[in-house]
Amino acid sequence: MSVSVEEGLALLKRRLVEINDVRSAGAVLGWDQATHMPIGGAASRARQRATLSRLAHQKATDAELGCLLDTLHSQRQGVLEPDSSLVRVARRDFEKASKVPAGFVERASAHQSQSYAAWTRAREENDFAAMVPYLTKSVELSREYAEFFAPFEHVCDPLINEADEGMTVAEIRRIFSELRPALIDMTREIDDQARLDNSCLKGMFNEDQQIAFGLLVVEKIGYDLSRGRLDKTVHPFSTRFSSGDVRITTRVRTDEISESFFSTLHEAGHALYEQGVSEELDGTSLGRGASAGLHESQARLWENIVGRSYPFWEYWYPVLQNRFPGSYADVSLDGFYAAINRVERSLIRTDADEVTYNLHIMMRFDLELEMLEGRLNVKDLPEAWRARMCEDLGIEPETNREGCLQDVHWYAGHIGGAFQGYTIGNVLGAQFYETALQAHPDIPQQLQRGDYSQLLDWLRTEVHQHGRRYQPNELIVRATGKPLHVAPYLKYLCEKFDALYSLPVSKDRSDQLVTVQSNGALPTTGGG
Ligand code: ZN
Numbered sequence: 001m002s003v004s005v006e007e008g009l010a011l012l013k014r015r016l017v018e019i020n021d022v023r024s025a026g027a028v029l030g031w032d033q034a035t036h037m038p039i040g041g042a043a044s045r046a047r048q049r050a051t052l053s054r055l056a057h058q059k060a061t062d063a064e065l066g067c068l069l070d071t072l073h074s075q076r077q078g079v080l081e082p083d084s085s086l087v088r089v090a091r092r093d094f095e096k097a098s099k100v101p102a103g104f105v106e107r108a109s110a111h112q113s114q115s116y117a118a119w120t121r122a123r124e125e126n127d128f129a130a131m132v133p134y135l136t137k138s139v140e141l142s143r144e145y146a147e148f149f150a151p152f153e154h155v156c157d158p159l160i161n162e163a164d165e166g167m168t169v170a171e172i173r174r175i176f177s178e179l180r181p182a183l184i185d186m187t188r189e190i191d192d193q194a195r196l197d198n199s200c201l202k203g204m205f206n207e208d209q210q211i212a213f214g215l216l217v218v219e220k221i222g223y224d225l226s227r228g229r230l231d232k233t234v235h236p237f238s239t240r241f242s243s244g245d246v247r248i249t250t251r252v253r254t255d256e257i258s259e260s261f262f263s264t265l266h267e268a269g270h271a272l273y274e275q276g277v278s279e280e281l282d283g284t285s286l287g288r289g290a291s292a293g294l295h296e297s298q299a300r301l302w303e304n305i306v307g308r309s310y311p312f313w314e315y316w317y318p319v320l321q322n323r324f325p326g327s328y329a330d331v332s333l334d335g336f337y338a339a340i341n342r343v344e345r346s347l348i349r350t351d352a353d354e355v356t357y358n359l360h361i362m363m364r365f366d367l368e369l370e371m372l373e374g375r376l377n378v379k380d381l382p383e384a385w386r387a388r389m390c391e392d393l394g395i396e397p398e399t400n401r402e403g404c405l406q407d408v409h410w411y412a413g414h415i416g417g418a419f420q421g422y423t424i425g426n427v428l429g430a431q432f433y434e435t436a437l438q439a440h441p442d443i444p445q446q447l448q449r450g451d452y453s454q455l456l457d458w459l460r461t462e463v464h465q466h467g468r469r470y471q472p473n474e475l476i477v478r479a480t481g482k483p484l485h486v487a488p489y490l491k492y493l494c495e496k497f498d499a500l501y502s503l504p505v506s507k508d509r510s511d512q513l514v515t516v517q518s519n520g521a522l523p524t525t526g527g528g
Helices: 005-035 039-060 063-074 083-099 102-124 128-147 157-163 169-191 207-221 258-276 292-306 310-323 333-340 357-373 378-393 420-439 443-448 453-462 472-480 487-501 506-518
Strands: 230-232 238-242 245-250
Touching (some): 005 039, 039 083, 039 102, 102 128, 128 157, 169 357, 245 258, 258 292, 310 443, 420 443, 420 453, 420 472
């Protein structure tokens, strides 16, 4: 192909924007299906979405695109940023997509749709046995997928790399082995304390007023409603069609006020990331968030570190009291703050508090590795689940519905790669926040005033604007000066929950962490 670098780049962008347009059209159909579509549209909608996915996959693996990328790669000395990053990332995406045969993509996606439909029934009826054949096939397909990327150190590495590029089983085990003992200790210490009262979160709360309050808060934080909107759905999510259209959804219960609010804030965190990606990258391979863990870090930072903090509610609690006078006229700010931060050993991951949440994730991560390695038979999953719940949280589910059937991930996708991002996000959120605080020590005072500009500016500059220009690990080091590490997160949890629950050993642990931090990285404890 004899084209100049400029012509080649223009051609590349035209092709990438076209692929992106097909995918965005599919995303609009998905959003519509989850928000407004009548039930009668289900069958034709599944077909329409499958057609668009197939078209996008064809375009993304077109041999001419491969030639163009090879040519541009060979001319890379003459390509400036951000185009040189674009060529690098687009080439990697192309190679990855080309390794997976179209036949496999179709087989896997047909199986996943059937498995999802079976799971919605099985979960309702608490019937794990019905899912055993589906789950067994999912394990096989996940292994088959991994084989396209051989050689690898662990069969789950390619599946993890799909969501969290550059991460491996070995690295995640190292991080988790540093977190787990500390979190189990904290959960035990807190359990010995009197439980905080959260009854003020229950009652009768008008649906429209809840949505209006959530919207008021996320707009104040910086979610741009001229480039976004909020709708109701069964499972909250955020979705990007372009830099000018990034939407969020929420689920509302009229008998409880916190679920809708915090899920709105969480999804707005995802959406702020997408709205903050530099506009010049829009429609190309660089024009979106860099990984599942990075995305989750933004959602968790706003939901938990900011949204469950005392300074945040010093500003918003009077507004909430004003909007729900019947429920909050007699509840103090301290009482409300304690209620939204209550720690409780619970069976359901999505209801879990900040201290116990990661224990739910680590358990799923270990169990999926065991299934992929062939060390755990799918039929024995419920027993393994109960045993691990007992070990880590001291409680066990009476039904599989509250156990291994609760999450959709294993029943509508691959086994492996879908859970680690949540905990990576929690850890990273604290690491980003700590660095932002070093640059702007008065952020907490700004939160008291309902001012989010410095924090958001820092995140925009250091994280959001870059999209996928840097590999996740590279972006983390650029932004914080260090690779991903657990010390800031454990320090954050210790300080916060020590103040709420007076933890006996948290002081020692904090001191220990400060020492470890000043020496650089945390000690490596190896896999396990
Ligand atoms: Zn999320």
